[in-house]
Amino acid sequence: MEDTERRYPPISPLTTGLAGRCPRCGDGKLFSGFLTVAPRCEVCGLDYAFADSGDGPAVFVTLIAGFLVLGAALAVDLAYEPPLWVYIVFFGPLTIFVCLGMLRPLKGLLIASQYTNKAAPGRLEKP
Ligand SMILES: [Zn+2]
Secondary structure: OOHHHOOOOOOOOOEEEEEEOOOOOOEEEOOOOOOOOEEEEOOOOOEEEOOOOOOOHHHHHHHHHHHHHHHHHHHOOOOOOOOHHHHHHHHHHHHHHHHHHHHHHHHHHHHHHHOOOOOOOOOOOOO
């Protein structure tokens, strides 16, 4: 695997991850579905078996979307004091769109960072 990695120049995980591209070549698709990681890159053949972002994307989405949407709701409340149905009709769907919109790019970013930093679960080595 190290021999094949030498042929590819290092690419920023920010650009490849946010775009949902292969972290090694930057051309192949990282996802085969909305959030389903493809088995391997169709361009360079990188096996995506290492990719396990776990709950990381959901945590970041929750924190960022909560900050944005709740901040906007508080600003609207302070400025206009609208009735309750405005929050339900406007901020409910806004929350869903913001969360779904950020989930895939953040998952791609975490997987690309995992590849770049060679992050893997800890394991015990035999002495
Ligand atoms: Zn690739």
